Amino acid sequence: MELTKNITLGVYLPGQSLIHRLDPRTKIISVTAIVILLLLIKSYYAYAAMLILLAFVIFIAVIPVGYAFRGLKPMLPVLVLMWVFQLFLYSGPSPKLLFTWWFFSATEAGFHMGNLITLRVFFLFTFTTLLTLTTSIVSLTDGLESLLNPLKRIGVPSQELVMTMIIALRFVLILAEELDKIVKAQMARGVAFDRGSFIHKTKKMFPVFLPLFISAFKRAEELIVAMEARSYTGGKNRTKMKTLHLGRVDLVAGLVMIVFSTLVMVLIISVKPQI
Amino acid sequence: MSIIVENLCFSYKKGTPFEKKVLHDISLTVEDGEFLALIGPTQSGKTTLAQHFNALLIPHCGRVMVNEADTQDPNTDLVALRLQVGYVFQNPDYQLFAPTVGEDIAFGPLNQKLPRTVINDRVSEAMKIVNLVPEIFLNRDIYALSGGQKRRVAIAGVLACQPQIMILDDITAGLDPRGRDEILAVIRRLHREQNITIILISNSMDEAAEMADRIIVMNQGQITLEGKARAIFSHLDLLRSIGLELPESMNLVQQLQERGLAISSVPLNLDETIDLIAGSFRKGQGTT
Amino acid sequence: MARLIEVNNLSYTYRSGSANKVQALNRITMEVHRGEILAITGQNGSGKSTLARHFNSLLIPTSGEVLVDGLSAADKKNIAAIRKMIGMVFQNPDNQLISSLVEEDIAFGPENLGLPAPEIKKRVDWALESLNITALRQASPNNLSEGQKQLVAIAGVLAMKPECIVLDEPTTHLDPRGRREVLDNILRLNREDGITIVLVTHFMQEVAHCDRMIIMEQGKIKMSGTPRELFRYPEKIRSFGLDSPVASKIADGLRKMGFNLPDDILLSEELADSLCQLL
Secondary structure, eight states: OOGGGGOOTTOOOOOOSHHHHSOHHHHHHHHHHHHHHHHHOOSHHHHHHHHHHHHHHHHHHTOOHHHHHHTTGGGHHHHHHHHHHHHHHOOOSOOOEEEEETTEEEEHHHHHHHHHHHHHHHHHHHHHHHHHHHSOHHHHHHHHHHHHGGGGGGTOOHHHHHHHHHHHHHHHHHHHHHHHHHHHHHHTTTOOTTSSOHHHHHHHTHHHHHHHHHHHHHHHHHHHHHHHHTTOOOSTTOOOSOOOOOOHHHHHHHHHHHHHHHHHHHHHHHSOOOO | OOEEEEEEEEEETTTSTTOEEEEEEEEEEEOTTOEEEEEOSTTSSHHHHHHHHTTSSOOSEEEEEETTEETTOTTSOHHHHHHHEEEEOSOGGGTOOSSBHHHHHHHHHHHTTOOHHHHHHHHHHHHHHTTOOHHHHTTOBGGGSOHHHHHHHHHHHHHTTOOSEEEEESTTTTOOHHHHHHHHHHHHHHHHTSOOEEEEEESOHHHHHHHOSEEEEEETTEEEEEEEHHHHHTOHHHHHHTTOOOOHHHHHHHHHHHTTOOOOSOOOSHHHHHHHHHHHHHHHTTOO | OOEEEEEEEEEEEETTTSTTOEEEEEEEEEEEETTOEEEEEESTTSSHHHHHTTTTTSSOOSEEEEEETTEETTOGGGHHHHHHHEEEEOSOSGGGOOOSSHHHHHHHHHHHTTOOHHHHHHHHHHHHHHTTOGGGTTOOGGGSOHHHHHHHHHHHHHTTOOSEEEEESTTTTSOHHHHHHHHHHHHHHHHHHOOEEEEEOSOHHHHTTSSEEEEEETTEEEEEEOHHHHTTOHHHHHHTTOOOOHHHHHHHHHHHTTOOOOTTOOSHHHHHHHHHHHO
């Protein structure tokens, strides 16, 4: 039983592909653009275009397809739940009834909305995962910091925000490993996590979440002290060892994204929304 | 109750690009009632192996039989198995969660759905064995305990399930000398008075020599040496080469041997070292 | 000034305003000499870490004073200067590393000091080399052993070029090999680079290598002197819940059997030499 096996968000898979070699700022801006587009998409055609881009990126980045989607496994129940909710609770512009169950009615509009929302989450998750798979945390935060730098002038604590992210990402894996150990420690005392009703199972998680919570807080406390001991006083007057440089690959990637985004925007505007 | 391991292999993150084989073709037997030490440098696979003994992990090849039940057999009740093969983790904070000592120790028996009176008996029994006086500690807040006390509560918590075998994973780590001695005394008691089979995982050769009947040395997922302490310790160069630090007393013996003193046997603890050196000396001087 | 750190009548109380206050330090007076390796030892709960954390202003005295190179450690104005001089390495390797890349983590300290990029890079190179971990430069701490992580933590502090490094039980969570690696490196930093070392520990094998040691119990200093002086009294040491170095215990046992050995033996090499001289 290995809990960390299916955690892919935050994991970095080193490589030499073109995607790996892009400047992190290019990747961050591209993913941001994709996220904005995803929030605007209301038709299956646009999602088809997204799928093509996704396949393209996975191919170029040389990421094993199975691994790219592995992180979705723990999310599956949530996705299914979301879909079911939409199916029964959304009626929208075309309340054509599909079937009824108990006192719930499933509508055609609900069906499409369910699909669209689930697809949206799917793409959001996979593109973000691809970002962290192909970009080391260090690169990511360098890129973010560089992009947010101009905001310093209007008082946004960009360095501190980025520092928070760096640390959070580093500790996702550490805490996941701890969760694994804690679960095993309680399994060793006879807790059967795989049996019992859903409510029963949730109650069983308390002996697991409490120690994890406490551990997370302890770690945070110790980390703060260690950072202060190394003279960390926030973002001002800090320098950076590394600087980022844009290259030809970034130019090409930028062009590709501009073309893609335009295409998707056209699809969004011209194709009749499904719901 | 014994454990038989046959041709066990195991990989972490199997099926992902990060797959790593950590156990290679391991075969061993844990005899009923023995005190076995599992030692080796870090990342040698000790914990991974031990977690197969109570089915926290399932083999990828080979098999593990606990009390003649195969851990891979769907008919084996793994939850019941885990109550018979207790596992105490290195960090008591991973296990302790209830508000008071008594409630935490009762957690195991509660999961076994035992009647309240039985649970209460088991809790106070377990506390006495680990030297935590029930009158004082039963309602003590677990966050008010010292590191050594927490460890004893963790052991009591597993003890209350009345296991026949107990696996103790690096449980003296981080303790000061007195805390360490206290825990080792408790472990000795578990073995001698409660007749529990003990599997002690440690990276300290000192501890293994001091406590165990039999030692298994692991390195990089394989068993390198196996046998009684004295036999194992005669392979000092091999042990050093795989990354185990020799006990300081053995370091001393080697230095004396290098300087020409003839010391033929291997001391397992401080007293033996003193006697051995004294003995070799007198022989060297012609007196016995 | 030969005294890098001066502590006078220091008392410290945790949660001083509340009902469950704990007096962790009780009128401590001691000093740290420039260039020495000082061991602060005692059982868990004796106040060792609490004392150490006053040296770089992580804790402020409840009463008494702490002077670092003449500067009052209680004065906020001095904190930046003091933390430049006094670096600190902590017990848990994971909870002091912030980055997922070793060289980035080592650069963290110098970056905080606002140094120019080329200087930072030079220091990172130097720190890696000093601890013999240049090969780990591009590694992720998640993939390192606990001992290696501690070496990275020490490198991170070293890169700030402190005068003194305080190590708060740095080897408690390490396996024997990791402990030896860290100890070897600490000794080398002191002997070759002249860095003052304060080592808080309960491992007597480590204390045996130090120039001076103090033993604490319940917030007070019970004994202080050189290891050679103090380990002459093993029963006293044991009464504080501590142990003696192995060579010292063996020498003791042999002396009781009539061997004429010096009474201040601490290390195996010394014992081996002395025994051979008797032959």
